[in-house]
Amino acid sequence: MVFELRRVVGGQFHPAVVKFGLQMHRGLLRGSTTRVFGLLHTLSQVLRDYEAPAGKELIRDFDATVLKPSLEFLHRCRPLSLSMRNTVEVFRQTLFGMENTQGDNEVKLKMLEHIADSTEFIRLAREQIKLTAAARIVDEDVVLIYGYCALVTSIVKYAKEHLKKEFKVIVVDTGPDFEGKLSLEELCCAGIQACYTYITALNVVMSKVNKVILGADAILANGAVKGPIGASQVAMVANSRNVPVLVCCETFKFTETVQTDSFHFNELGPESELLNLTENLNLNPGSTSAQIKTLNLKYDVMPGDFVSALVTEIGMLPCSSVPVVTREHFLRRA
Template sequence: MPHTSGAEQGLRPLDGQTAKHGPANEKRDRIEIQTAESESKQNPPAGKARRKSMTVDPSASEEQVSADRSKTSSKLSMKDMTKAERRALQEKQRAEKAAFKGQSAPHPPTSAKGAPGAQSSVQGRSAVGKNSVDSKFELPHSLQLFLHLQPPPSINTLTASQRTNPVLHPSILRLAQLYAQFKIVGSNARCMSMLEAFKHVIYSYSPPAGTSLSRHLPSHLSPQITHLIQARPLSVSMGNAIRHLKGVISRIGVDVPDEKAKAYLYDRIDLFIRDRIIVADKVIQSHAVTKIKEGDVVLTYGNSSVIQGILLQAHQQGIKFSVVLVDSQPAYEGKNLLKLLHRTGINCTYILLTAIGQIIRTVDLVFLGAHAMLANGAIYGRAGTAMIAMISKTHGIPVVCCCETYKFSERVMLDSIVSNEISTEQTCIPPTSYHHLFEFPSTLPHPCRTQTEIQELSLLYDVARPEDVTMVITEAGTIPVQSVPILLRDYKPLLAD
């Protein structure tokens, strides 16, 4: 008896049925048996139930068949699908998700030239770096090198800070507005005005119940200082003064009454202003006047308060000399010094920084102020200081820097890009400034408004090399630039006292 498979045994008709249907029917049954055996070998048993449910109409189109198959396969688990069916299901889900996003997203606007999405692309580029810069001050792509610098603040920024910090004192709010508008400039003026504002803050301050003044006052001063930083970055002198004040507060005893502690802080603030700024300037002026000889031509840059006192004191002592005032954009601070010296009767010559090469040969002495004195002897001063020091050293003219010791910094800077400040003043000359040179008013448009490729940038400070400075005059005496680290080490404890 020949061997028969299980499928053949289950599908073989009975002898009566075979005799009944005839040889043609027996041949058809054998074909069905072979088809069933091939299908059982190709598909697992779990697939039989799936094939029974997937009955295909021969008259249906190919698209309807694929739709029915995908619909049926979506109801099955991923394990019951073949690789082709799983891939088709994933592609269908991706297409549906993309279609849903396309319907919900707004259509991009069309620009004036007919290019869709031009406006959105510009907005996308302008949104880069908004966390680090103000929304009204967005540096273009060509100025990405200066994105790390704090941009000039806007009135909206200061107003928002005022709303979010209800503990801000009115004197701090008023002082921040003056800083932002450049109404108070100069390291000494900014530092003294800040300390005077802190005196008002301390006067109206009362520590909460259960705390002492020495423990809670620093946390109360922190938002005041933060608001001033938002208006303008702190100068080195202001940072040293704040550290000195916090050190004084930390040494107040916990059991000291509040009124007595406040009176002590008032005295220490006044003592710092008197000893480290006012008296220090007078000592520097007395040392620097001895450097001016009869008939000298003294060159100075900008409007430094200590240099101003030196020139006035030399004039009061009857020394006959003339002054060359060098000025530059964006603030043109030298105009204020020019008016003051002209009223006192001092012979002055006013030039811009670009013309210094024409007059430097007539100069005998150069006096420069400093925003800060760095640890390596470099001068961190108003932008243009490095150029004046370099050209003076080239022509063999002594360069004297006058700086108080409370402006000394432990930092070392090799360039003026790492740390600087961006000015808010307009550096482009408006056409109205030279209308008087013509018989008719100029109708030329402002170049900064019409030419978008012209980007405005004006840095406030630069770094003069220590080898270009001849000597430094402080309240401690006249020293070479090589002795700045030693003086910084010796005077550092005074800032903490």
């Protein structure tokens, strides 16, 4: 696979890039934040080992000969998430902002510092979100969570273990990945009273829920939330029963893209996950499976009006505040 990709993209890659690409390709890195951490770590390793050829300028050469092809390679391993694109954009902006800096070593040191700062910033943001969101959980709550999101499970666990709240959690899961099992396992280990259900039962369980907490992969400039596939359905049913929906998301995931449907920038899972005709069907698979297509989307876009509040490290915000926050970020960097 790697060789094939190398041939397509052309050129040699740093071992860290290849390793990270394969990890993404095999789905070993769960969650977009994990992948952003991975990306930052990879970038720091690549940058550290990079020496500008004689007579070339470090910034431009690094960008053209190392960064761009590496990202192209990574993108082919697995499409870069919006939060990764954001991270790359900020990285490049910072890089080009150093054109006046003297000495290649100085630039490299400053960039490594930037990467370390970014990593720390994300870590602290998650910590802050955990505190803010956990404070919203009160005794006798019934909290609904969907699939697996490390941030959301950490919030629920914090509310139980540190704030000593007594509440119940309903874990809603869906195929083909059944990531909710991971959440359930973690919650059970933490001693939280949890109930497990399938996404089709949403309407039935929602009557007992009084808070929905979701994670997100990105928040778009029109207030839409890009989350794991099915999250918008959870929010929709919650909305129909007037149950508040909290979406936990770090502000580095706020993007300037706008989207009104789920088809752009999506990822497709393997067809075999949905269509495994050999099992438990008495129909003739050979003749019919060719005519059956599958659409195994991995993300969906939730309209902003389903969301009661975004929980971010800078506080609880409405979805309409996203463009303001991204502009502030931009101005601060400039």
